[in-house]
Amino acid sequence: MQIGVIADTHSKMRPEALAVLKGSDVILHDVKILDIDPQGRYRAVIAGHSHKSRNEWICDVLYFNPGGAVPRRFTLPITEGRLEVNEGGVAGEIIELPV
Template identity: 30%
Template sequence: MKLAILSDTHGLLRPEVVEHLKSADAILHAGDINTQAIVDQMADIAPLYIVRGNNDKAWAEAIPHDLTVTLGGVTFVLVHNKKELPAGPGQVDAVVFGHSHKYVQEEKDGLLWLNPGSCGPRRFHQEITMMMAEAADGRIRVEKITIPHGAT
């Protein structure tokens, strides 16, 4: 199962990102979406699993704070800020989070921590990034996607 993993779009869904989303079987977004229009656009592309970020205000009240989902035999917990990970998230294989706008892909104590970075407006001279992943038979392979700074 091919997964697009992104976070912190902050009201900007770049055409380059949309092209990657179109190749996904499912989309995981770790919050700070900022508009319902972006939710709708992503949901039109593939099944969508999202959580609310600190910048997702009243319009996003129906979006959960955290979400656990199993795709391709891999169990993910999504939360915007990893410091707000629910206590005892259960048997999970990977934590998908955002908030810092910094790309993270590391394994600690058998748990995979994934922060796709931000693919929304560029700030603090950081990279514009997201992830594409392949999940199958309980295993996951992750690829970092970097959007060129000159992109829209």
């Protein structure tokens, strides 16, 4: 299953962002509420808001932030993300959009 992850659009959807999301089985947008299992039985934590992309494994958990897909803020790149989920687990990818 392919999951498109986009955050921090501030109600502005870039055509380049839509092109990357095309073909996704599921699209997550501006994920803000997380229900974290106190027993730690999860494979990925997905968050946005900071505009800083992150695709990092810590202790068998993927911490994933697609970054920001709005006009450039500060010197951060314009990005969104993609997760691939299959029987083997989950893999994340950060995709930088052209300016």
